[in-house]
Amino acid sequence: MCLKRRDMLFPPLPASHILTFAQTLDGGGVEKTLLRLAGEWVATGRRVTVIVGDVAGPLMRDVPEGVDLLKVGTKTMVGMSAIARLTAEIDPDVLFCPGNHYTALAAWTRLRLGAHCPPIVAKVSNALVRRDHNVPLAAGYRAWLKWHPRFVDHLVAMSPAMADEASVMMGIARDQISVIPNPPPRAGSPCAPHTLPAGRFVLGVGRLAPQKRWDRLIDAFADIDHRDVSLMILGEGSERATIEARIAAQGLDRRVVLPGHVEDPLPAITQATALALVSDFEGVPGVLRESLAVGTPVIATDSSVAVREIVTSPAVGSVVVPGDAAGLVAALDHWLEPGRSRPQPIPQPGRNAAAAYLDLFDQAVLERRFKRGLRRAV
Template identity: 75%
Template sequence: MLSPRPPAAHILAYAQTLDGGGVEKTLLRLAGSWAQLGRRVTLIVGDVAGPLARDLPDGVEVRQVGTKTMLGMSAIAAQTEAVAPDVLFCPGNHYTALAAWTRLRLGFRCPPIVAKISNALVRRDQNAAVAATYREWLRWHPRFVDRLVAMSPAMAEEACRMMGVPHAMVSVIPNPPPRPAPGTASPLVPNGRFLVGVGRLAPQKRWDRLIDAFADIDARDVSLMILGEGAERATIESQVAAYGLGDRVRLPGHVDDPTPTIARATALALVSDFEGVPGVLRESLAVGTPVVATDSSVAVREIVTSAAVGSVVAPGDAAGLVAALEHWLAPGRSRPNPIPQPGEDAATAYLDLFDETVLEHRFKRGFRPTA
């Protein structure tokens, strides 16, 4: 006897590029798991060229738009109508404008939309005018999104406050932890002690802040390695050269599996202006490597729960960042015990949410109030 068709039997998700961002990496892990669990998964990608192309999961149908621009990605509305999925998954804040466009374009023909909150909703990098506009934009989200996913309880509270949505509209589902990538080579690590940073070479990550601090630390036998690729490479390289740190700072580019490098590092540093729930902090603590992080999200202190596992500093506190790095670089400093990551059941939790959302959507469309 055949099993009944689940309400969300066909899931459509989308990504602009496969250039190596955390949102896209997580999406690929989830999509592969959903396919393994028997769901039909269609992935719309602006351009499939990029380091993450090798991570495209088996069993997932991939449709390429052919452009990396957000304007070109507006084709997601037509693709959604053509594919006719049961549910549309928006994988992060960066992509909610496309979800809004799809709802506007398709109207009642639009499937229910589940959107994940991938970045902080309170942005310290914005000036007053931009911040006011952004707050207004967040308040529009309940008009086109059916359900929201936050990666931690604190982010769920922030979503309710900033978007004006009820708690029942927000589900808390941590990202699935990354799996070791078999057959992938780790970059050669520096001899001796070293700090590591992991993330795109993008303005948000503020690697300039880390290099400024690294230039000021007293421990001259320590190296710095930043794993990631992006548009800021030339700027970062110029900064490194200006400090005369070319022999102590390495930028090997994107790495498929940074975990072995993180495990050997003396400490991991994440110095962003804003983040969502930084998975790299959890990955670092899972292998017993202490962390130094800016207070870039309400979720940071949910992860760095005590001074025994890491240090949290204000984004603009340059002296505090140097002091935190030197604290963990002190000879004989104890490393924290490994802390298991949450999210092992993330894929099934999403499927339960998708099924529930589809059933709610069908009920609302079929419901007619009595006179």
């Protein structure tokens, strides 16, 4: 009886149970952000279940207490299609797709479950205009994006420019897209002092993956004028052997270090002379915001519409066209000039991101209930 009275006084919130998923816990930015949000959602009393393909990875230690972790046992996208079956079994109130890399799984879940599928809220995590695609692949990708309104109930972009791009590329009405910046990361275990190079250094932070194009930074680093400067790239991934071979080929073994994944790169970002991000494509690169928040200048490729929203002035950083090798060398030389002024720190947005998502989840559930009520009435 007491429980019934409590339920009457405190009715369950519309999105009481949130289901989300990730392929691996290898250390990607999408997955790191997802775990930060999940922890904050749990702290407000929501139930959060995270389906993971493979839990082996450095982010396993970042899984917040109270989050229900469900392992699929394989990180292949085919194996991850079990999400549709698991969603039916778990019966959550809302399904959150944490990045556009994963929207095929959201589409498969909607196709399999039909009207029984919970509302799907999906986040745009990477640029939708991809310079790395050839003509046939680009055409197919554009066609795929236009399918998203068929299975996504609401879209989240991390910046206004990305919301505008999503509206055009996906054909989703602008009022069906919310802008919610990623939450800034919390400080974790500091970088061990011995991992920081002595003297001045350029820093790269990100997975050792083809998308990040660390080969560009290594090649440019071989051509800069400042031979007293080191390069450190924090991250781990499938391209380690290829990157190490490139470092050796350029004769940079003593000037370039790859310490691997670190839980908290902020100490290294704070000490760096400049931070470089040279990707083919990005979403809203959180590492650029982290760097500018501590007054470290940035050098970035024009890898998404959001980059120039972050790097708003030549006083805080340089933006170069992907593939412009000479431009990248010039930008590095500019920021490595002795006595160059560092920018004033720029506060990061997104401190209320978790609450904004919960409001959106509740709204999506209520809208679904309203539409079902209308159908029954008819």
